[in-house]
Amino acid sequence: MGENSAHEKLHVDIVTMPVDEELDWIKDDLDVPVLCLRGIVVFPNNVLPLLVGREKSIAALEEAMDNERQILLVAQKTEDTEEPTMKDLFSVGTIAEIKQLVKLPDGTIKIVVEGLKRAKIIDFVQDDPFYSASYELVEEKNVKGIEITALMRAVLTKFESYIKVNRKIPLEVMNTLVNEELPGRLADLIVSHMSLKLKDQQELLEILEPWERLEELYKIIGREVEIFEVEREIHGRVRKQIEKTQKEYYLREQLKAIKEELGSDDAAEIEDYQEKIAKADLPEVVEEKALKEVRRLEYLPANAAESGVIRTYLDAILELPWNDVSDEELDLARAEEILNEDHYGLEDMKERIIEYLAVRKLSPKMKSPILCLIGAPGVGKTSLGRSVARAVNREFVRLSLGGVRDEAEIRGHRRTYIGARPGRVINAMRDAGAKNPVFLLDEIDKMSSDFRGDPASALLEVLDPEQNGTFTDHYLEVPFDLSKVMFITTANVAHTIPRPLLDRMEVMEIPGYTEEEKVQIALRHLISKQMEEHGLNEKNISISESAIKMIVQNYTREAGVRNLEREIGTIFRKVAKDVVKGKETLSRITAQNLKKYLGITKFHYDKSALKDRVGVVTGLAYTQVGGDILDIEVAVVKGEGKLTLTGQLGDVMKESAQAALSYARTKREELGLPEDFHTKYDIHIHVPEGAVPKDGPSAGITITTAIISALSNRPVRGDLAMTGEITLRGRVLPVGGIKTKVLAAHRAGIKTIILPKENERHIEEIPSAAKKELEFILAEHMDEVLDVAMSRGEESENK
Numbered sequence: 093m094g095e096n097s098a099h100e101k102l103h104v105d106i107v108t109m110p111v112d113e114e115l116d117w118i119k120d121d122l123d124v125p126v127l128c129l130r131g132i133v134v135f136p137n138n139v140l141p142l143l144v145g146r147e148k149s150i151a152a153l154e155e156a157m158d159n160e161r162q163i164l165l166v167a168q169k170t171e172d173t174e175e176p177t178m179k180d181l182f183s184v185g186t187i188a189e190i191k192q193l194v195k196l197p198d199g200t201i202k203i204v205v206e207g208l209k210r211a212k213i214i215d216f217v218q219d220d221p222f223y224s225a226s227y228e229l230v231e232e233k234n235v236k237g238i239e240i241t242a243l244m245r246a247v248l249t250k251f252e253s254y255i256k257v258n259r260k261i262p263l264e265v266m267n268t269l270v271n272e273e274l275p276g277r278l279a280d281l282i283v284s285h286m287s288l289k290l291k292d293q294q295e296l297l298e299i300l301e302p303w304e305r306l307e308e309l310y311k312i313i314g315r316e317v318e319i320f321e322v323e324r325e326i327h328g329r330v331r332k333q334i335e336k337t338q339k340e341y342y343l344r345e346q347l348k349a350i351k352e353e354l355g356s357d358d359a360a361e362i363e364d365y366q367e368k369i370a371k372a373d374l375p376e377v378v379e380e381k382a383l384k385e386v387r388r389l390e391y392l393p394a395n396a397a398e399s400g401v402i403r404t405y406l407d408a409i410l411e412l413p414w415n416d417v418s419d420e421e422l423d424l425a426r427a428e429e430i431l432n433e434d435h436y437g438l439e440d441m442k443e444r445i446i447e448y449l450a451v452r453k454l455s456p457k458m459k460s461p462i463l464c465l466i467g468a469p470g471v472g473k474t475s476l477g478r479s480v481a482r483a484v485n486r487e488f489v490r491l492s493l494g495g496v497r498d499e500a501e502i503r504g505h506r507r508t509y510i511g512a513r514p515g516r517v518i519n520a521m522r523d524a525g526a527k528n529p530v531f532l533l534d535e536i537d538k539m540s541s542d543f544r545g546d547p548a549s550a551l552l553e554v555l556d557p558e559q560n561g562t563f564t565d566h567y568l569e570v571p572f573d574l575s576k577v578m579f580i581t582t583a584n585v586a587h588t589i590p591r592p593l594l595d596r597m598e599v600m601e602i603p604g605y606t607e608e609e610k611v612q613i614a615l616r617h618l619i620s621k622q623m624e625e626h627g628l629n630e631k632n633i634s635i636s637e638s639a640i641k642m643i644v645q646n647y648t649r650e651a652g653v654r655n656l657e658r659e660i661g662t663i664f665r666k667v668a669k670d671v672v673k674g675k676e677t678l679s680r681i682t683a684q685n686l687k688k689y690l691g692i693t694k695f696h697y698d699k700s701a702l703k704d705r706v707g708v709v710t711g712l713a714y715t716q717v718g719g720d721i722l723d724i725e726v727a728v729v730k731g732e733g734k735l736t737l738t739g740q741l742g743d744v745m746k747e748s749a750q751a752a753l754s755y756a757r758t759k760r761e762e763l764g765l766p767e768d769f770h771t772k773y774d775i776h777i778h779v780p781e782g783a784v785p786k787d788g789p790s791a792g793i794t795i796t797t798a799i800i801s802a803l804s805n806r807p808v809r810g811d812l813a814m815t816g817e818i819t820l821r822g823r824v825l826p827v828g829g830i831k832t833k834v835l836a837a838h839r840a841g842i843k844t845i846i847l848p849k850e851n852e853r854h855i856e857e858i859p860s861a862a863k864k865e866l867e868f869i870l871a872e873h874m875d876e877v878l879d880v881a882m883s884r885g886e887e888s889e890n891k
Contacts, residue, residue, distance in 0.1 A: 145200040188207050375570075382410075413524065421484060470653050486578065491517070548593050586599060611644060704807035726775060748789050
């Protein structure tokens with residue numbers, strides 16, 4: 093057992109020796125036993141109890157008791173050393189006198205020693221059976237002066253601060269220290285009352301000059317005071333936290349008991365919310381926000397208005413699919429089969445979707461594209477989005493943007509407003525139940541903005557793959573990941589979509605259907621759909637292919653198949669009425685009896701409509717509902733050269749008419765036009781369907797041809813249509829919407845189409861079925877247009 097401080101009171105016999113007032117009897121020319129101390133340093137003027145257990149230490153005590161009770165106390169450098177050697181001991185120690193010695197029953201010895209003087213070891217004389225060394229005493233210098241007095245007072249003041257923060261040292265100690273006049277003795281007395289590390293104690297013991305010892309002690313006391321203050325601050329914080337936690341627990345239990353007594357189930361609701369949040373596996377930010385709201389709800393009265401707002405908010409958080417993902421199926425053969433099953437035609441769109449699935453299979457981390465399907469109404473844009481979702485085995489949600497004016501419809505309302513709710517994007521994600529659905533934004537070109545904000549600008553973040561991973565709804569106030577959503581938008585026209593929004597999407601134009609495609613769509617999809625909706629079966633009704641073709645030609649004129657489906661529905665309703673009345677025979681719908689069900693034809697293409705006419709030319713137009721044809725009429729009457737334009741023409745179209753007239757004047761002689769016609773005749777240009785606004789430069793060559801035909805009295809071919817912009821020198825410039833315009837001409841029975849030469853590449857986009865039945869004339873100059881358009885030798889309709 094090693095030497096340690098011993099403060100226990102033991103009821104044994106104690107041998108007490110008188111303490112000499114003078115220290116002259118200490119001899120430094122004799123060898124003295126050495127007692128090795130572990131973890132402690134004994135200073136002069138310090139009385140301290142020690143426990144002694146090692147054999148060498150006991151032997152040293154026995155020798156000292158036989159030799160005037162004088163012993164050299166030396167600390168060992170490392171406490172763990174059980175059998176220290178001479179190298180393990182410090183070179184400076186303290187000569188002490190053994191005041192008491194008590195042998196304990198366990199074989200150890202308890203002693204009380206008093207430090208007398210510092211001693212420096214000169215040499216070790218022996219090491220067995222105990223250490224013995226020769227030493228040299230260090231005489232304490234009695235220094236005086238103003239500076240040393242000030243230093244002593246500073247040390248005392250600092251030690252007083254130490255006593256206040258330590259609280260283990262009685263304040264009475266200060267009374268003894270204040271009366272001490274010797275600086276070295278004062279330092280030793282102060283150290284004896286402090287709990288310092290062995291290194292600091294030995295360092296102070298080895299400082300021989302009293303003022304240097306006081307200065308070092310002042311630094312050490314200051315450091316210890318700072319440490320105590322930090323410890324007290326930490327302890328205070330911990331205690332406050334514990335007290336706060338205990339207080340909250342106590343109050344919470346009281347509140348719980350009160351609510352149970354009143355019959356309230358708020359406590360159960362709070363626990364239910366906490367349990368749901370723990371199971372929801374929310375992102376860290378979202379979970380922290382939700383728990384904060386739960387804590388707020390916990391302290392609110394049950395009937396407080398704010399508690400209802402918080403409950404609604406928590407329900408919205410917990411209903412969202414933060415981590416729920418649909419198992420995507422990337423089977424290309426299956427996807428292609430589903431797309432062909434749901435839609436006839438649209439080969440370009442199907443190919444693009446299959447390409448996306450192929451890349452997705454090779455690179456699962458690829459960000460989903462944002463497709464924008466632009467086409468006329470009824471061509472299948474919305475239903476195509478549903479087919480895509482079915483093909484990739486994802487959930488499908490649809491959001492109609494038509495007429496949306498409020499930005500809050502996209503981003504939601506802030507919770508400060510009464511009746512606040514999340515935006516329609518977040519609501520759609522909640523309905524989807526997965527964070528990777530196919531999200532269809534329908535009619536994106538029909539949005540508008542007013543004083544409530546610009547919803548199109550709010551969509552910029554939604555439809556940007558680089559930003560929508562942290563989409564923040566104003567109601568939720570936490571980011572929601574939209575990066576795994578496959579967005580598909582639909583529009584009728586592109587020019588009304590804001591340019592920054594359009595730039596984020598991959599635009600794919602869906603053309604109108606050809607006559608043959610419409611017939612096939614009706615036979616494969618529309619008839620079976622309407623039959624099911626009207627409660628009929630194949631025993632009640634059959635529709636022939638010739639009847640469908642007649643409906644397409646004489647009862648509809650559209651790019652899509654919406655009106656075609658309505659007409660078929662009209663037939664089924666009449667058949668359903670007959671079935672209810674008791675008709676049991678099969679109703680066969682053919683081209684011959686179609687009029688019985690649909691009435692007179694709405695559109696009729698006969699020979700007179702395609703006959704050559706003077707001053708009337710068929711043009712091609714592009715509208716929001718697809719392509720269409722329009723007749724441009726020119727009448728020439730005597731007058732003063734006035735140009736009249738009617739039919740709600742826009743500024744660009746009016747300018748095209750002015751350019752057409754100027755071209756005719758420059759080519760008067762070559763075209764054989766009347767002399768000075770621009771001063772002798774008034775020219776009236778009219779475009780029928782005057783209630784419909786019309787604009788654009790693409791009617792330039794059509795107006796020019798009509799003017800020249802009217803002035804020269806030469807008819808224009810009735811089976812021909814044209815489109816193109818004209819310059820003052822007669823050049824034919826390219827225009828847009830070629831594919832849609834050509835399909836409209838094909839539906840109208842046109843056989844020949846004049847297009848600008850630079851639009852030649854767009855002919856490849858036209859379906860082969862329509863292309864085979866049409867003749868295309870590519871013109872670079874107006875002369876080429878007139879050579880084809882002006883008929884020769886045919887009888888005109890009117891002159």
